[in-house]
Amino acid sequence: METECWCLGGEFEDSLFEERLERRPGPPASYRAKLCEPQWFYEETEGSDDAEALTIQKFRADLAYRQQEYQKALQEYSSISEKLPPTNFAMKRDVLEGQARCLAHLGRQAEALAIATNLEMKASNTDHLTTVLCLQLAICSSLQNVENTIFCLQKLISLHPFNPWNWGRLAEAYLTLGPALPASLASPPSQSHFTSSDKTVDSRPHSGRDNLWCFPETLPESCVLSVETSSSGSQTNQNARSEVQAPEAGRREAVSLEAQVKACASFVRARLLLRLTQSQQTSFALERNLRTQQEIEDKMKGFRFKESTLLLIAEVMGEDIVPEKIKDEVHSEVKCVGSASLTSLVIASSKEFEDRWFGKIKDHFCSFENRFHTQIQISTE
Numbered sequence: 001m002e003t004e005c006w007c008l009g010g011e012f013e014d015s016l017f018e019e020r021l022e023r024r025p026g027p028p029a030s031y032r033a034k035l036c037e038p039q040w041f042y043e044e045t046e047g048s049d050d051a052e053a054l055t056i057q058k059f060r061a062d063l064a065y066r067q068q069e070y071q072k073a074l075q076e077y078s079s080i081s082e083k084l085p086p087t088n089f090a091m092k093r094d095v096l097e098g099q100a101r102c103l104a105h106l107g108r109q110a111e112a113l114a115i116a117t118n119l120e121m122k123a124s125n126t127d128h129l130t131t132v133l134c135l136q137l138a139i140c141s142s143l144q145n146v147e148n149t150i151f152c153l154q155k156l157i158s159l160h161p162f163n164p165w166n167w168g169r170l171a172e173a174y175l176t177l178g179p180a181l182p183a184s185l186a187s188p189p190s191q192s193h194f195t196s197s198d199k200t201v202d203s204r205p206h207s208g209r210d211n212l213w214c215f216p217e218t219l220p221e222s223c224v225l226s227v228e229t230s231s232s233g234s235q236t237n238q239n240a241r242s243e244v245q246a247p248e249a250g251r252r253e254a255v256s257l258e259a260q261v262k263a264c265a266s267f268v269r270a271r272l273l274l275r276l277t278q279s280q281q282t283s284f285a286l287e288r289n290l291r292t293q294q295e296i297e298d299k300m301k302g303f304r305f306k307e308s309t310l311l312l313i314a315e316v317m318g319e320d321i322v323p324e325k326i327k328d329e330v331h332s333e334v335k336c337v338g339s340a341s342l343t344s345l346v347i348a349s350s351k352e353f354e355d356r357w358f359g360k361i362k363d364h365f366c367s368f369e370n371r372f373h374t375q376i377q378i379s380t381e
Helices: 050-066 070-083 089-105 109-122 126-143 146-159 164-175 221-228 235-244 247-278 283-303 307-317 323-330 338-343 350-366 369-380
Strands: none
Touching: 050 070, 050 089, 070 089, 089 109, 089 126, 109 126, 126 146, 146 164, 146 350, 164 247, 164 283, 247 283, 247 307, 247 350, 307 350
């Protein structure tokens, strides 16, 4: 009967009835921390269990990678991967990442990308996905594949849109698109393509459906005025008209100018984010912030865009920047949503990203296309 009347939750832990150890008189024994000699993990580890042995072997692999002995590190990582139990997911991810990085340094980028893709598919939270995207970025950068590098940065930004450093790297990546174009278009962004009056018209993309972006408003005022004041019989206008008739040349100019505008917009976004976090920083972090802002300012001058254009870009790229969102981004919790749901957090294509961030800028500039080409036509008649 007593058992039946016993209240649920009224049980006592056995530890409450155990006798406590009596404290010994005198001062407590001094604490002695375990000291590990440099490279202690190279010593014999007899009697170690399997888990500890694999951890020690991973230390050896990490040190070999640090010392740039990539083949040796790869062998160690591969050996660990074969011995790891299937339930040790954390070390498995670290070992696979180590293998991918070693393969990339050894010139086997295709194998490295295959591992990175596999890790991306198995990522289960935002931290895992961020690590994998950084791995993919490192591999694509080693390949000097600008388009894939840009796409990796775009995916990182879609996951962390308030990270100024990724925006800055994206801007630099856009600027490297120049070398893939003809030599006349591969000059550094700081050297404007529109400073010479006899090249004013050929710097515009040819009017038609094949145009990519049309940017009359981005030109310095001196360039536009040089078109309007040109005489109809001048040799400059004859050369310009002949070059405008080359659609391929016009398309190349459009590609180059499009990359510059995207780079400029990315720099503007990075600068806005750095300014917002500036008040929360001190010491070397603040110094790096201010130094980066100045570097961005110097690069912005090289684009030679009109002030109205820069104001429009700043307005568009800063629409979602509010202190509350920045705070949530910095202190955001890791989202454990599974592989399928993580896919929805990252853009599926470069076009999707650029439509999201640069679409309004493109629409604004292209709305001036007809008016601008009409001005050119009138000035050359």
